[in-house]
Structure formats: C-alpha cells, structure tokens
Amino acid sequence: MxxxxxxxxxxxxxxxxxxxxxxxxxxxxxxxxxxxxxxxxxxxxxxxxxxxxxxxxxxxxxxxxxxxxxxxxxxxxxxxxxxxxxxxxxxxxxxxxxxxxxxxxxxxxxxxxxxxxxxxxxxxxxxxxxxxxxxxxxxxxxxxxxxxxxxxxxxxxxxxxxxxxxxxxAEIKHTLSVTSDTPDFWRREGQPYPTHGERFTGEPAYFRHTLSAARGIMEKAGTEPKDYKYVILHQPNGKFPTRAAKTLGFTEEQYKTGLLTPYIGNTYSAAMMNGLSAVLDIASPGDKILAVSFGSGAGSDGFHIEVTDNYEKxxxxxxxxxxxxxxxxxxxxxxxxxxxxxxxxxxxxxx
Amino acid sequence: MSEVYVIGAGETKFGELWDRSLRELAVEAGLKAIEDAGIYSRDIGILYGSNSLGAGISYQNDVGSLIADFAGIAVEHTPAVRVEASTASGGAAVREAYLAIKSGEYDVAVVGGVEKLTEVYGSEILDLTSTLLDSEWEAFFGATPAALAAMTARRYLDDFHVSREIMAMISVNDHSNASLNPDAQYRNKLTVQGVLDSVSVAEPLTMMDCSPLSDGAAAVVLASEEFMKKMKIEGVRIVSSEISQDYLALHSRKSVYEFESAKIASRKALEKAGIKNDDISFVELHDSFSIYGLIELEDLGFAEKGNAKSLVENNEIRLDGSIPVNPSGGLKAKGNPYGATGVGQFVEAYLQFKNRADKRQIKDVRYGMLHSMAGSGSTSVVHILGGE
Amino acid sequence: MGELSRIWRESDHRYRLIGHVCRNCNTVYFPPRDICPTCHRDSVGKMEEIQLSGKGSIFSYTVVHDAPPAFRRQRPYIIALIKLDEGPTLTAQIVDTKPENVSSGKRVHAVFRKIREDGSGGILQYGYKFVIDEPPKA
CATH class of the missing domain: 3.40.47.10 (Thiolase/Chalcone synthase)
Structure with a gap:
C-alpha cells in the first residue's frame, strides 16, 4: 500500500x-x-x-x-x-x-x-x-x-x-493524467504577469481536462460519484469547480469541504492540494476521495484516494x-x- | 615612566561639511592642534589616525597614511597608523598615543580623528553604520544601532520606572551646551516636548534621541613631561587611561542596560587616578543615543543603577550642576563624527582646563572624565584628565 | 556577489536554528560560537551542534522606522530580543502582527522567512523570524 x-x-x-x-x-x-x-x-x-x-x-x-x-x-x-x-x-x-x-x-x-x-x-x-x-x-x-x-x-x-x-x-489507489497542447494561459520567460485566453480558459481547457481526468479515474477505479465522500477539483475561482462537480454528478456536500478558493483565492499549484489537506483534517477511515488538478497548457491529474485505518493513529x-x-x-x-x-x-x- | 600631557588641541566644525573632504578635514584639525601646541611637524614621533567607516563611505583605507601624506609629513617619514574601534576609535587612538609616550618610545604623538558620514545619502548609510553591530547576527536580521538602543531603552524605562521625559532631558542638555559651542553641529535649543514630538526612528526613540550624521575632525598633541618642560609649555595631564571590552552583540551581554565595559574602564581609571566620582568636575560621555547618556551616568559611577534620573531631575547634569555632562554639546548636539568624536572630547577637556571654553566654561575644573564607546557598548575607553 | 560564501556558510544556523552547546558546562549558545566564554580552552573540542526549538519569549523590542535599504518595504518593522527556551537570546524580526500586539514576555516561535534580497538579480537570503504564539482557543 x-x-x-x-x-x-x-x-x-x-x-x-x-x-x-x-x-x-x-x-x-x-x-x-x-x-x-x-x-x-x-x-x-x-x-x-x-x-x-x-x-x-x-x-x-x-x-x-x-x-x-x-x-x-x-x-x-x-x-x-x-x-x-x-x-x-x-x-x-x-x-x-x-x-x-x-x-x-x-x-x-x-x-x-x-x-x-x-x-x-x-x-x-x-x-x-x-x-x-x-x-x-x-x-x-x-x-x-x-x-x-x-x-x-x-x-x-x-x-x-x-x-x-x-x-x-490515505492510500493513493489510482492516478492518471490527461495532456494536450492548449494555450489557455501562459507566462513567457521574463514576464512579470501571465496572459490568459479569457473565456477560452473554460470549456476547451479547464472543463475538458478536469472532467476527462475525473471520469477517467472513476472508470479506472470502477466507481461513480456517489461512492465518494469528498471530491476536490482544481479551483481557479469558486465557480468552475462547482459547475464541474455538478456536471460530474457530485453534490455540494461532497465538494464543499475541499473548496477553499472562495476564502483564500486561487493558490494555483497548491489549490487542489490545499483542498485535499482540508479534507484530510476531518476524514475518517474508509472515506473515498476523488481529487483532480488542472494545469493550463494543459492537463489534469486525477487521484482516487482511500483513507486508511492508520488515519486514526x-x-x-x-x-x-x-x-x-x-x-x-x-x-x-x-x-x-x-x-x-x-x-x-x-x-x-x-x- | 613619563607622565603624558595634552599640549595642543584643535578641531573643525562638526556638521554637514559638504565642501570639505576626508583629508581636508583631518589636515585642518591636525594643523590647528600643532599650531596650538606650538610644535613643528619634525617634532612628531608618531601619528595615530582614528577613523571608523572611511573604507565603506569614502572608499579610503589607511587613513593614517592619508593624514600623514596631506599634512605634508610624509617627507619626514613619520610613522602613521590607523586605529579603528568603531565609534570608540577616537578614545582608543588617544590611548595608543598615551601608551606610546608612556613607554618612553616617543616624546610626541599626534592623534587625528576624522569621519565623513554625510557622503552617503538616505537609508544606505544605515547599511554602513550597522556594520558596527554583529553583522551576521544583528544587522543581517534588520537591527540598526538605533534599534538596539531602542530595545535597551524600552527595558530600562520599564524596569526602573523612568519617564520618557527624563530620557529626553539628555538631548535637551546636549543642545543647551552646544548652543554655547561654535564648533557644534546643532546650536539650537531643544525642549523635552521637541524631543517627544520628533519623528520616530526606532520606538521609543525619536530623531532627537539620536546623534546626527556628522562630518568633522579633531586632533590632539600628546607629549612627555620632559618634552613639555623643554618646550616650556603648560599641558593638561592624562591621569589615567583605561579600556575594556564586552560582547560585540547586545543579545550576548549579561544585561541590556549595563555597559560593563564602561563600568570596568571607569572604575580602573578612577582607581589609578586615586580619586572618586565626586572629584570629577565634568564628564564627556558617549551619548550616541539619549538612553546611553542615562545608563553611562550610572556605569561611569555617578549614580546607582536605575537612578541617573535623580541627577537629571535635579539639574545636576547642567553646566552649573554637581556633575556637568557634555559641556561640549555631546554626541547629540556637538555631533558624532565617529573617528573624531572621542578625540573631540579631548579638545573640549583641553579647552575647559585651559579656561578657554568661553560661555560654557566650568568653574574650578579639577578632573574631567572622558568616555568613548563602541556601538552598543562593546568597547569603552575612559580617560581622566587634570589633577595637580 | 562577494557575499555568497558568507551567506551560504551560515545557512544551517539561520534556516534551522542550529546552535552550539558546550559539553563542558552544558551552556547552549546561539549564535554559534567555537569557544565557550565560561570554560574557555576547556571547551575546545567540546562544542557540539544542537537543534534549538525556536520557542521563546520577547525580552525587548522596537518598531524600526528608519530602515536600511533591504528592509524598506517592510517599514515599519519590529525587531526584538528573543530569549529562547534553551537559554540564549537572539535578535530577530517579529512578523505577522501589529506593533500594538507586541509586548515583552509574550511567547513566540520561529518561522522561516526571507530576510533580504541582493537586488533584483542577486541571491535571496532566508532565515528565522518570529511569530507571536496564538493564544489557545477557548
């Protein structure tokens, strides 16, 4: 394990x-x-x-x-x-x-x-x-x-x-990634601020990759949304992950614990990981967690995680x-x- | 062993001397001292140049040679060395000259102290003045000389229930005396309220608790008794000269408001002189920050720990008090050109003993104590002059 | 640039609060020193590295308004003498608080922060600063 x-x-x-x-x-x-x-x-x-x-x-x-x-x-x-x-x-x-x-x-x-x-x-x-x-x-x-x-x-x-x-x-039972060359957001060498494709960052970038990775991991694990206690998706704002979670068939009960962006903003590389950290704070053995990140450019990493009995220790x-x-x-x-x-x-x- | 005398003294004005260079200032003060002593450059056995930050500010090291060169005595091949002991450089250099004569090796030694602190502007000077601290473990983390003095002040005021106003009185006294000193940087009178209302530097210290950035030079000629008699000059005797050390960094010391270096050097100096604090007619102390003035009054033996306030409250530190403090105007008002500061104290003492201090002349001067201190107390040099 | 080795040499001490302990008298020192000021030459070869807890209390402090160039963006900032639980006192900034919350005696703990930058192209220098302990929640 x-x-x-x-x-x-x-x-x-x-x-x-x-x-x-x-x-x-x-x-x-x-x-x-x-x-x-x-x-x-x-x-x-x-x-x-x-x-x-x-x-x-x-x-x-x-x-x-x-x-x-x-x-x-x-x-x-x-x-x-x-x-x-x-x-x-x-x-x-x-x-x-x-x-x-x-x-x-x-x-x-x-x-x-x-x-x-x-x-x-x-x-x-x-x-x-x-x-x-x-x-x-x-x-x-x-x-x-x-x-x-x-x-x-x-x-x-x-x-x-x-x-x-x-x-x-928390056992990481499955992980996978999806990757495509999608220029939704970037920062060139030496530039202080990034450039983004505004609405182009939505459907072809965030949603396509995040949803694919989420579905892919569930297919791999043989699970469906109701099997998970928690779901954490990359959260560039409060809106995208909510919409994506609902599209996948998750409820607010499942995504609210790991949704931190409304309070701390988009912590980028830390966004999904901070959400997972918040979930682990209150988890119980046996809980299944679906966690999916998204990186512009673009790709998503999906994780199927199960909290173990060791958690109690x-x-x-x-x-x-x-x-x-x-x-x-x-x-x-x-x-x-x-x-x-x-x-x-x-x-x-x-x- | 010969007795050692101050036979001549001179200084430039202290202040923002924009049109004067490091070497010009040193030469001006040196010439004044030599003229005052009535000697010629060929009489000089050795020259001690006192300077602290010349390398950082003016990109100039070997200030001893610089002074010798531009004083025109390089042709005489008179030995010249620089003495550096942070803000105690002046006192330390005079002590070296004192020892050189005391040893019998030289008959005449000249000490020239010089500093140009206004050559670097804005906050950058703080990077340089902070090199007087432990650069790796104090200055690296954002401590400045004022910050250390402020942390000392906070504890002192709290622990001994001393009012903020009492601390301000040290600066007020300096300005009052400096108003009578034509060489002083600030000759304006200052009020306690003026100190409190001044801009904050490091709480609780305001700008008026801190000595200014000064340019200036001071020089003294020291001679053996034999030389003095031969030349038929009347000098002022250096009765004792002591130096003592403490930890460089404030955080390593036993106490933040006890300058053990000052305590030990002054006690030894008094012992050697065979006198008590009561015999001292005036003290020039190193009040680079007002709080240090209070603490030094105690550590130099004029008050019990925590009780300098009573001297201040009762006006005993004024020119007409029982222990006049800084008749020159002190570091706050006469100015604090590091390498020249301690030498300048000798200039003031010399004038006092020679009854040449004009409106700030103290009556019936018997002994004077001079205290030159490095940074937040790492080195103290104490001299006692007078007697006979 | 000439500062590289000088900065690099101290990083263990500044990053992790590695002090020294004299095994002759068991006094703990920070900043580290190679000779014990109590035992003098009896301490030679007996000074060992020791990991400090980073816990202590404020002995005194000041709010610095007149700041060196490297600290100007943080102005005004708080500098304190911190008495560590192991004994030694050190000089460090107190961060993430307002001056009115600082007072002598308050408990603090060390955090890892950027201390200074060598211009926009030079090295970044890290080390310890201190944060006031949160009072236990009722």
Whole structure:
C-alpha cells in the first residue's frame, strides 16, 4: 500500500477582499464576487515566497507525521512562482528541514498542476523502491496584473504531502493524467504577469481536462460519484469547480469541504492540494476521495484516494489544520497590498 | 615612566561639511592642534589616525597614511597608523598615543580623528553604520544601532520606572551646551516636548534621541613631561587611561542596560587616578543615543543603577550642576563624527582646563572624565584628565 | 556577489536554528560560537551542534522606522530580543502582527522567512523570524 503518510499546509495570514480591488479599478464588486465566487484571497507578506511557504508546509507535514527529515528521499516542488528562474526551491526546502545530502530534488512547473505532478512522481519512486518517503509540495505566490481579472483570484499558499509505504493514512489507489497542447494561459520567460485566453480558459481547457481526468479515474477505479465522500477539483475561482462537480454528478456536500478558493483565492499549484489537506483534517477511515488538478497548457491529474485505518493513529491537530490556518487572518487595503506584492516600485538599488 | 600631557588641541566644525573632504578635514584639525601646541611637524614621533567607516563611505583605507601624506609629513617619514574601534576609535587612538609616550618610545604623538558620514545619502548609510553591530547576527536580521538602543531603552524605562521625559532631558542638555559651542553641529535649543514630538526612528526613540550624521575632525598633541618642560609649555595631564571590552552583540551581554565595559574602564581609571566620582568636575560621555547618556551616568559611577534620573531631575547634569555632562554639546548636539568624536572630547577637556571654553566654561575644573564607546557598548575607553 | 560564501556558510544556523552547546558546562549558545566564554580552552573540542526549538519569549523590542535599504518595504518593522527556551537570546524580526500586539514576555516561535534580497538579480537570503504564539482557543 502506498499513499499519503502525512501532510501540512501553509497559507499567509493576509487577505484582501474583491470589493477593495474593485474599488480601485471602478468595477462592480457584487459582479466580481458573484461572477467568480471569491470572497477574499490570501496575500503573501513581503518576506514570503514559494520557498518560505514550502518550508512551513514541509515542517508541518514532518511534525504531523513524526517523520525524521533524514528519511525523506526526495523533494519535488511544483510552482509557477519559484523565487528563482534558475536555482531550485527544493534545495532551500531540503536544507531548511534538515534533509540528507543524499537525496533526489527538483522543481516542477506545469502551471497549476505542478504540485500534483510532483505527487505522481514521488508516488512512482516510492512504488519502485527508490526512496522510503518522498515529499511533494505544491506552492505558489501567483501573479495577477493590476486591474486584470486574475488580480481578484491569484493568491498564495502551499501544501506538502509526504508519500510512502509505511503508516499510510490515505492510500493513493489510482492516478492518471490527461495532456494536450492548449494555450489557455501562459507566462513567457521574463514576464512579470501571465496572459490568459479569457473565456477560452473554460470549456476547451479547464472543463475538458478536469472532467476527462475525473471520469477517467472513476472508470479506472470502477466507481461513480456517489461512492465518494469528498471530491476536490482544481479551483481557479469558486465557480468552475462547482459547475464541474455538478456536471460530474457530485453534490455540494461532497465538494464543499475541499473548496477553499472562495476564502483564500486561487493558490494555483497548491489549490487542489490545499483542498485535499482540508479534507484530510476531518476524514475518517474508509472515506473515498476523488481529487483532480488542472494545469493550463494543459492537463489534469486525477487521484482516487482511500483513507486508511492508520488515519486514526495520527494526531491531526499536532500541526495547524486548515480551519485553524484560515481563522488567523488580517485584511489589507489595496495600498498595503500593493506594497506587499511589489506593485509599488521602490527604486533599483533597493531590496 | 613619563607622565603624558595634552599640549595642543584643535578641531573643525562638526556638521554637514559638504565642501570639505576626508583629508581636508583631518589636515585642518591636525594643523590647528600643532599650531596650538606650538610644535613643528619634525617634532612628531608618531601619528595615530582614528577613523571608523572611511573604507565603506569614502572608499579610503589607511587613513593614517592619508593624514600623514596631506599634512605634508610624509617627507619626514613619520610613522602613521590607523586605529579603528568603531565609534570608540577616537578614545582608543588617544590611548595608543598615551601608551606610546608612556613607554618612553616617543616624546610626541599626534592623534587625528576624522569621519565623513554625510557622503552617503538616505537609508544606505544605515547599511554602513550597522556594520558596527554583529553583522551576521544583528544587522543581517534588520537591527540598526538605533534599534538596539531602542530595545535597551524600552527595558530600562520599564524596569526602573523612568519617564520618557527624563530620557529626553539628555538631548535637551546636549543642545543647551552646544548652543554655547561654535564648533557644534546643532546650536539650537531643544525642549523635552521637541524631543517627544520628533519623528520616530526606532520606538521609543525619536530623531532627537539620536546623534546626527556628522562630518568633522579633531586632533590632539600628546607629549612627555620632559618634552613639555623643554618646550616650556603648560599641558593638561592624562591621569589615567583605561579600556575594556564586552560582547560585540547586545543579545550576548549579561544585561541590556549595563555597559560593563564602561563600568570596568571607569572604575580602573578612577582607581589609578586615586580619586572618586565626586572629584570629577565634568564628564564627556558617549551619548550616541539619549538612553546611553542615562545608563553611562550610572556605569561611569555617578549614580546607582536605575537612578541617573535623580541627577537629571535635579539639574545636576547642567553646566552649573554637581556633575556637568557634555559641556561640549555631546554626541547629540556637538555631533558624532565617529573617528573624531572621542578625540573631540579631548579638545573640549583641553579647552575647559585651559579656561578657554568661553560661555560654557566650568568653574574650578579639577578632573574631567572622558568616555568613548563602541556601538552598543562593546568597547569603552575612559580617560581622566587634570589633577595637580 | 562577494557575499555568497558568507551567506551560504551560515545557512544551517539561520534556516534551522542550529546552535552550539558546550559539553563542558552544558551552556547552549546561539549564535554559534567555537569557544565557550565560561570554560574557555576547556571547551575546545567540546562544542557540539544542537537543534534549538525556536520557542521563546520577547525580552525587548522596537518598531524600526528608519530602515536600511533591504528592509524598506517592510517599514515599519519590529525587531526584538528573543530569549529562547534553551537559554540564549537572539535578535530577530517579529512578523505577522501589529506593533500594538507586541509586548515583552509574550511567547513566540520561529518561522522561516526571507530576510533580504541582493537586488533584483542577486541571491535571496532566508532565515528565522518570529511569530507571536496564538493564544489557545477557548
């Protein structure tokens, strides 16, 4: 049996509301709130980036699983906002958690599904016996150009999963991916903000891939929606995953626990993984979970997960739960948000 | 062993001296001191240049050679070295000169202290002044000299129930004295309310609790008794010279509001001089931040720990009080050009002993204590002058 | 650029709060030091690395308004002397709180944050900062 042995999440404390962003750009706040169903989004402090978020998530996963960092044989980090274009985030995390010198490490990029791609890779390495435990992290401090629709959703957060064969709390029974060359969203090298295809990001991109992967995994597992206690879909806003879940035949009861975007915005590579983390906080042995990520460009990773009896042995509260993380917030106005997100230029020689 | 005397002193004005370079300032002060002593460059046995941040600010190291060169004594091949001990460089350099004469090796030593802090603008100067801290474990994490002083101040004010106003009085006193000193950077009078209302630097310290960024130079000529008598000059005796150390970083010290370096150096200096604090007619102390003035009054032996406030409250630190503090205007108002600061204290003491301090002249000066300190207390140099 | 080795050398200590303990007198030190100021040469060869918990309390603090270039975007920021439970005191920022919530004696724990950036093209320097412990929820 292989799967999730432990997990940990981190979301920056700061939030901004769509009303505040809409105020600056003269948009109708109700339109935005209802249109994309986002009530607030997380904002990283000026001293937070994917490395710091990943380290905090990784430390929480180690703490919760009572795992010796020297037993982590691989660290793969998926993000589209790695602090360096060249120089891995994974090395910073490895050093910060005190991992062994002999280990596998790399950064991944596949828009919003790089973190789940890391999960698949680590799972395969565990399965093959290359490593005892592997850590897959999805983290982002995603960018949205000022005034762009993305500014209402692009947020920050991260989740780390430790995957192994021993003491598995949630078995990953099946996984698959779908992939196609679909230019729905991209960021060219050296560009500060991404470009997106507006409505083109919907049907041919998000829905096609997410629904296909979800259906594919259910076909593989021989399941149907009613077999699952929880479903977590990639959540670029509050609306897409709700519609996709309903299309697939899931109910609100099944998708609401893992739907965090309305409260923290789109955490990109971490979005589905944060949702899964929130589900694991309150799961019970035997629960079946369907989790599907989506990455622009485009592709989806699907997972069929079953909570094991080992889950009862874990002290979930030994690390902050998603509910605890989300209860500690401070709201910013747009000016401070702009300062934090470096939308205020401070002169070349500084920082 | 010879007694050591200050036989001449001179300084530039302290302040924002935009049109004067590092070397020009040093030469100006040096010439004034030599002229004052009535000696010639050929009489100089050794030169000590005191400077702290020349390399970082003016891209200039080897300030000893620079001064010797532009003072025109390179042709004499007079030895010249730089002494660096952070903001205590001045006191430390004078002490080196004192030891050089005391040892019998030299008859005359000149100390020239110089600093140009206004050459770097804006917040960048903080990167340089923060090199006086432990750069890896204090400055790296965003601590500045003012931040350390502020953390000391917060604990001191809380633990000893000292009012914010009392701390401000140190700056007020400095400005009051500096108003009488033509070399001082700030000659305006300051009120307690003015200190409190000033812009916040590191809470609870405002800009008026902090010494300014200053340019300036100061120089003194030290000589042996034999030389002095030969030249028929009347100098001011250096009765004792002591230096002591503590941990570089504030967080490693036993106490955040006890400068053990100052305590030990002053106690030894008083012992060697064979006198008590009561015998001191004035003290020039290193109040780079107002809080340090309060703490130093205690650690230099003028008050019990936590009780400097009574000296301040009772106006004892004023020129007409029982222990006049910083007749020169101190670091806050006369100015704080690091390498020159401690040497400038000797200039003030020399003027006081020579009855040349004009309106700020203290009556019947017997002994003066000078305290030069590095950063947040890592080094203290204490000198006692006078007697006889 | 000349700072690379200087920064890199300390990363274990700054990333993970690795201190030193003198096995002669069992005093714990942070920042690390190679000689125990109590035992002097008796400590030679007896200084060992020790993992600190990152838990402690605020001894004193200040709110810095006049900030060096690397810290200007965070202005005003809080710098504190933190007394670690293992004994040593260190200097670090307190983040994710407002100055009015800070007071001496409050419990804090270490977090991993970016300390400074070497311009827009240079290296990123990480290390410890501290966050005030959440009071236990009723």
């Amino acid at each position: 292989q799967g999730i042995v432990s997990y940990g999440s981190y979301v920056p404390k700061y939030r901004i509301k769509p009303e505040e962003i809409a105020r600056v750009w003269g948009e109708d706040p109700d339109n935005i709130k209802n249109g994309i169903f986002i009530l607030s989004k997380s904002v990283p402090a000026p001293d937070e980036d994917v490395a710091t978020i990943s380290v905090e998530a990784a430390r929480r996963a180690l703490l919760r699983g009572k795992i010796d960092p020297k037993d982590i044989g691989a660290i793969y980090i998926g993000s589209e906002s790695h602090p360096y274009a060249v120089k891995p985030t994974a090395t910073i995390v490895a050093s910060a958690i005190g991992a062994d010198f002999r280990m596998f490490a790399a950064d991944y990029e596949f828009a919003c599904k790089a973190g789940t791609a890391a999960m698949q890779n680590v799972l395969a390495m565990v399965d093959s016996g290359m490593i005892k435990y592997g850590m897959a992290i999805g983290a982002d401090t995603s960018q949205g150009a000022p005034g762009d629709a993305l500014e209402y959703s692009a947020s920050a957060g991260g989740t780390a999963f430790i995957i192994g064969k021993e003491n598995v709390i 874990m002290d979930v509260k030994s690390a902050p739960t998603m509910a605890e993380i989300l209860s500690n917030t401070e709201f910013l106005d747009y000016a401070v948000y702009a300062k934090f997100k470096k939308k205020i230029v401070m002169g070349e020689e500084l920082e």
